[in-house]
Structures are given as structure tokens and as C-alpha cells.
Amino acid sequence: MMDSQQKEIRELKQALLKANEDIEKLSRLKSDFVSVISHELRTPLTSIKESVSLVLDEVAGPLSENQKVFLNIAKNNIDRLAKIIIDILDFSKLEAGRSTMHKKKMDINKVINDVCLEMREDIKKNELSFDTELSDKIEKIWLDPKRISQALRHLIDNAIKFNRKKGSIKISTNQELVDAKEVVRVSIEDTGISIPQENLQNIFDSFMTGDSSMTRKHKGVGIGLSLCKRIVDYHGGELWVESKEDVGSKFIFTLPIYKKDDEFNFLLDEAIERAKYNDMRFALIVFGIKNKKDINEENLSELEKDIHFVVRGPEDKVTRFKDGEFIVIMAETDRLGAEKIVGRMKGKVRIPLNFGVVVYPDDAKEKDELIKEAEKKLGSKKNTL
Structure with a gap:
């Protein structure tokens, strides 16, 4: 049995x-x-x-x-x-997971303003009033400007197409805390036809639309919102819609604000991906303050300024690591180039430093291995300035 x-x-x-x-x-x-x-x-x-x-x-x-x-x-x-x-x-x-995001740290308000400027004539042509309420108190975030612009165009285009005559569109941004994580929230609000409640659940599905009769009238294949959802998902954010009959619809999306180690991990993933794609090397150069009594934000900020001064490559990145206590350079160079960067730091040392140099793919090919090797080099007594 x-x-x-x-x-x-x-x-x-x-x-x-x-x-x-x-x-x-x-x-x-x-x-x-x-x-x-x-x-x-x-x-x-x-x-x-x-x-x-x-x-x-x-x-x-x-x-x-x-x-x-x-x-x-x-x-x-x-x-x-x-x-x-x-x-x-x-x-x-x-x-299919074949699209690569090219993220930059930038002000999302600038991306929004650029898209609004581009779509101003369409808004004017449809006799709609337009307003923005963009907070000046939001941090720069990591995003792919091309992809986020693409999502914004679709959302604004929907607000134009499905709006009422002499209706309005409002775009707003703010920074808020969601589940103990800082995010930037963007909303596109219109006074157009509402989305039937029974369609809210599947509005972001491929080739689905809020109302097929309206879609035939305004033309479209029902892929725009699904594409927007994919783009926001790829950024680690969320996209949803709120709709009320005789009031209009509001599409809202959030994008995460990366902090310290999050940013380091993101940059390292990006560096590895770029190196694999271009079949090239890059160096991970980590600097840490040697004496624990000297570790404070003032000394770390000064060290960060000095490091920015010696970094020369246009694609070289500087970020924090281990709760901000270590400063990392990700430089598109080989071991010799990395040693030259360390050499330039010697003339700027104000307090004793430890350093570690790891080269991809010579020393390690995976992210965890690279970090482990960098920490090992940091612990070596000979790697001091």
C-alpha cells in the first residue's frame, strides 16, 4: 500500500x-x-x-x-x-527578465517636470487644467530615468484620454514611511471616468482595460498599465489605483529610498552586472578608520570627501558600507589602477586607516565572495595607511 x-x-x-x-x-x-x-x-x-x-x-x-x-x-x-x-x-x-535597468541617483521631481513639459501640448489640446504639487523635501532616489519617464507618460496619457471635458490632472510627490521603510510616493490624479470596482483587481493585467468600450473609443491595446506595473516592480516599488464614481481616478506608485548598506548592495550588483556584460574588471576598494575611538560621522565625512577627490573615473562610485562605518570605491580598473588610487590617498591621510582591495573577477566572481575577501583584506595588518 x-x-x-x-x-x-x-x-x-x-x-x-x-x-x-x-x-x-x-x-x-x-x-x-x-x-x-x-x-x-x-x-x-x-x-x-x-x-x-x-x-x-x-x-x-x-x-x-x-x-x-x-x-x-x-x-x-x-x-x-x-x-x-x-x-x-x-x-x-x-x-522575460531580459531588460536591464540603468539606474542613477537623481531627483524624481526633475524626471516628472521633464515629462510634463513634453506632454504639455497634449494636455493643452484636450482643454484640461494641470497642476503639480512636488515636495522639495524628498531625497534623491535610485531610478532608471528612461523607464520611469515611460511609466509616467502612460499614466499621464491615461489621465488625458479618460478625463472629462474641461477636467483636471494633478501630479504630486512626497516622502513617507511605509512598513518602517522610507519611500517616495508619486500620484497622478484625474477627474475622468471612474474605473468599475469589478475591474480594479485586474487593471494591471496584460491586455486588460478598465472599460473595453472606452478603450475602443480612445484606442489602445491594454498593455500600458501592465508595462507601468512591471517597471515599478523592477524598481522595488508598488503601483496601485484608487477610483471613485463621479470623482475620478488616482494612480499611485512608490519607489524605495536606499540607505547605506542597501545602496552599497545595489551598486555592487550593478557593478558586477556591468562587468559581466562588458567582460571587464572592476576593483572594490574599502577604507575604514583603524582606531575605534576615531570612528564618528565627522571623521567619516572628511574621509569621504578625501576619497571623492582621488577618484578619477566617470563610472567610479563611492558609497558607505557596514552601517556607514566603511567607505567603498567601486572603480572600473584593474589591480594596478586600484593600487594607484590607494597611493593617492596616502598624501591625504589625517588619521590611521585600514584598506582592502579586491578585484573582480580575479579574486572573486560572486557578490558575497567579494565582500568576504574585502573584509579579510581590511583585517590584514599590512594594509594600513
Whole structure:
């Protein structure tokens, strides 16, 4: 009896594993198919757009006013189709985990202002009032400006398309504490048609929309919000919507503010990813104050200033490690270059320092191994300044 049950369990496990493998294979095939089709569509579309633009510029000869009107309609629809293809391609990359984020530490208000400036004519054309309430008390955060701009464009575009006549749009930012973690909160609020309550749960699903009849009226494939969700998820944030009948909708997303060790880990992941992609080396150079009695924020801040002075590379990063008690340089250089950086620090030492140099991939290839090696080098008596 027991043997029979165990055999049945084994067979069920094997069947489940096979089913999972088949699902993953189908998912990869779908992503590859979407990617290939999108690429194949973009090439002729670019050619068509260029040809229409040349005709509109009257390179092929003068045009009547009626001809210009029809050609502009064609050009606008080509642009709309190109945007849809780009969105589908980006979505398939994000869904398949093939998209790389290029994050920078920057002010999200600047990203928002740039997107608002870009979309000002669309807002004006639709006779909507527009307001921003951007807090000047929020910290800079790590984000991919291109991707966050893409998400903002979709959210603002939705607020434009589904708004009421003479309606309004308001964008606001603030910094708040959520589950003991600091985040930046961004909201895009409109006075448009509300989203039916039964659709709120699946509004961010692929190719889903709040109301199919409205989507047909305003055009769209229902991928924009799903793409926004993927982008925010990739940033470690959250995106959700609040909607009230006869009031409008508010789309809200949060992005985390990385602190000390979080930032160090994030930068190290980024450095390893970049080094793997470019098949190159980078050095992890860690400086620590030798005597515990000298460890205080004033000395650490002075040390950080000195380190910033000796760092030369445009891609070199300086951050804190171990609750801010160690300062790290991630330099795109080999061991010899790292030793030169340490040498430049010798002339700036105000208090005794320990240091450690670890080179990727020579000393270690994984993040944990790199950190372990750096800590070991820090503990060496010969590595002092």
C-alpha cells in the first residue's frame, strides 16, 4: 500500500515538473515570438514614416491642403503604431527578465517636470487644467530615468484620454514611511471616468482595460498599465489605483529610498552586472578608520570627501558600507589602477586607516565572495595607511 502511494506521489511530482517545464518553454516561445514580430514590424514602419515625412516636406513636389491633412493623419497613426510596438517589445523583455535597468541617483521631481513639459501640448489640446504639487523635501532616489519617464507618460496619457471635458490632472510627490521603510510616493490624479470596482483587481493585467468600450473609443491595446506595473516592480516599488464614481481616478506608485548598506548592495550588483556584460574588471576598494575611538560621522565625512577627490573615473562610485562605518570605491580598473588610487590617498591621510582591495573577477566572481575577501583584506595588518 505504502509503495503504491509513494509511486503515485513520484509520478505526480514528475508530471508537475514536466508541466512547469512546458509552461516555461511556452512562455519563452511567446516572448521570443513577440520580440521577433515587433522587430520585424519596426523596420518597414520606420521606412513608411520616413517616406510620408519626405512627402509632407514636399520633397517630391507641392501638396494641396487636403493632401497635407490626409498625410498628417497617416503620420499620426504611424507614430501611434510605433509606440504600441515599442511598448509590446519593452513589455516582453521585462516579462522575460531580459531588460536591464540603468539606474542613477537623481531627483524624481526633475524626471516628472521633464515629462510634463513634453506632454504639455497634449494636455493643452484636450482643454484640461494641470497642476503639480512636488515636495522639495524628498531625497534623491535610485531610478532608471528612461523607464520611469515611460511609466509616467502612460499614466499621464491615461489621465488625458479618460478625463472629462474641461477636467483636471494633478501630479504630486512626497516622502513617507511605509512598513518602517522610507519611500517616495508619486500620484497622478484625474477627474475622468471612474474605473468599475469589478475591474480594479485586474487593471494591471496584460491586455486588460478598465472599460473595453472606452478603450475602443480612445484606442489602445491594454498593455500600458501592465508595462507601468512591471517597471515599478523592477524598481522595488508598488503601483496601485484608487477610483471613485463621479470623482475620478488616482494612480499611485512608490519607489524605495536606499540607505547605506542597501545602496552599497545595489551598486555592487550593478557593478558586477556591468562587468559581466562588458567582460571587464572592476576593483572594490574599502577604507575604514583603524582606531575605534576615531570612528564618528565627522571623521567619516572628511574621509569621504578625501576619497571623492582621488577618484578619477566617470563610472567610479563611492558609497558607505557596514552601517556607514566603511567607505567603498567601486572603480572600473584593474589591480594596478586600484593600487594607484590607494597611493593617492596616502598624501591625504589625517588619521590611521585600514584598506582592502579586491578585484573582480580575479579574486572573486560572486557578490558575497567579494565582500568576504574585502573584509579579510581590511583585517590584514599590512594594509594600513
